[in-house]
Amino acid sequence: MRLIFSILGLSVFSMSILYPQVLGRNYGRSIVISQQGIAATSQVLASQTGAQILARGGSAVDAAIASNAVLGVTEPMMTGLGGDLFVMYWDAKTGKLTGLNASGPAPRALSPVFLAQHDIKSMPQDGIHTVTIPGAVEGWYRMHQRFGKLPWKDLFQDAITYAEQGFPVYEGVDEYWKDPAMIRALEANAESKRVFLPGGRGLRTGELFKNPDMARAFRLVAEKGPDVFYKGAIATAIVKTSEHLGGTMTAEDLASYSSEWVEPLSIDYRGWRVYELPPNGQGMAALEMLNIMETSPPSPLGAFSAPEMHKRIEAMKLAYSDVHANVADPRVHDAPVAQLLSKEYARKRAALINSNRANCEVKAGEPVGSNTTYLTIVDKDGNIASWIQSLYSGFGSRVTVEGMGFALQNRGASFTLDAKHPNVLAGGKRPFHTIIPAFMEKGDEHIGFGIMGGAVQPMAHAQFVSNYVDYGMTLQEALEAPRFFKSNAPGCDVYIESRVPEQTLQQLSERGHVIRIGREYVETMGRGQAILHNSKTGTNYAASDPRADGAAIPEPLRP
Secondary structure (H helix, E strand, O other): OHHHHHHHHHHHHHHHHHOOOOOOOOOOOOOEEEOOOEEEEOEHHHHHHHHHHHHOOOOHHHHHHHHHHHHHHHOOOOOOOOOEEEEEEEOOOOOOEEEEEEOOOOOOOOOHHHHHHOOOOOOOOOOHHHOOOOOHHHHHHHHHHHHOOOOHHHHOHHHHHHHHHOEEOOHHHHHHHOOHHHHHHHHOOHHHHHHHOHHHOOOOOOOEEOOHHHHHHHHHHHHHOOHHHHOOHHHHHHHHHHHHOOOOOOHHHHHOOOOEEEOOEEEEEOOEEEEEOOOOEOHHHHHHHHHHHHOOOOOOOOOOOHHHHHHHHHHHHHHHHHHHHHOOOOOOOOOOHHHHOOHHHHHHHHOOOEOOEOOOOOOOOOOOOOEEEEEEEEOOOOOEEEEEEEEEOOOOOOOEOOOOOOEOOOHHHHOEOOOOOOOEOOOOOOOOEOOOOEEEEEOOEEEEEEEEOOOHHHHHHHHHHHHHHHHOOOHHHHHHOOOEEOOOOOOOEEEEEOOOOHHHHHHHHHOOOEEEEEOOOOHHHOEEEEEEEEOOOOOEEEEEOOOOEOEEEEOOOOO
């Protein structure tokens, strides 16, 4: 037997030498291709739910809501009823792209003065004073009213069932639940400890997790619609929870909430039109980064060569410095979006890049004038939902609504207390937001995509676009390819996955980059999904990131 394996090994080796151009590939998963709809999410059960909704005649939006609800159960640290939502929806018949901002403001009574009175001198990162109005449920309903087909109440049955009967914990979720720091954070809130640390510890891979309180909350939403969340029993529970912890949220804060239809921003990148949502999100950082990258041709040495990666890292620093200096709630601050996204401004910023040296002291220019869940769905008609929803940090604020089984987001942590900054905390104001859905198109190809993960998102978006457009990668290859990550513009530190060639790492180090090498697939590099609809052939293509527990699952044929 040992001899046979040796001979087989030699046979395969010799074939790889004779035919290297046709054997093997440099990415792991295959693209999912179907004439039917496809649901791509970060968790298999959620993708399965989305595919089944499509098979029942549901629209891309119906499937997105149902998948999102299941993710709230199976990834309770990432997403759920207590978070915010952003959406881009492409209508295949009209070719129109619609944007929705369902992010919530700070409670009206929350202010720097209030925090100072409680001896809080910097914006807290968790706890009740980081909680903003959750916009997801109202956003789901607005999308369903406009683009849904199936009855609202039918979209939550799987989420209710998984919450009541339980689901086996997946590997990616296990990583969060067994983290000692996360356990300590959850223990600090009695309700979080009761709900999310059964038996006094985090759940492990394969263990069954049940959340009957969350099942109750989803059943209320299914039966009574969004009013129960903003004016009814769930609203009462949220306000009661806030009051018990000394928070400022009132019934009026919840009852007056409404999401907002917005016009997506876009740029041309080498013939492709790339879209992001406008502030208060950071999507324009991806667009500015691409504009800067476009000022020079792609490196002929490849996407993972030192010249190309150096350009991407330096472009990211310039774009992030601009966005962090300018982006806030557009209702109170008018950011110079057109100037920041102009090609002329990109050329000025690109001129600051030294091809031989990393810039460690990047400053914002002077233009004139998280933990998240992303999913994308295409239905049989070619309509695409690019959909992102989040609690921000793991388990958000780490405050769980009493008797309802879900955590409240900590989006308020993104405010600053610097009175001179456009993103300074104020009651009724929305904070700077990290979560961003994306879309791109050229000719007959239309792609909904997103890569979630706090600050990583714009740079991950730009890397994905460049991989696909500049280097001819497939959707899956572009999504799976090794990435870099920096949490902010200043400094020369950069985190890079180990699959980048050693020669590239060495040459980047020689340019002054201070490199931390991660494992092959690092969750903090972002967890992405992508779907392409070809409007000429009607064929759909989908990719799901191996950094998550998800899959792209086609709509099954009806029996």
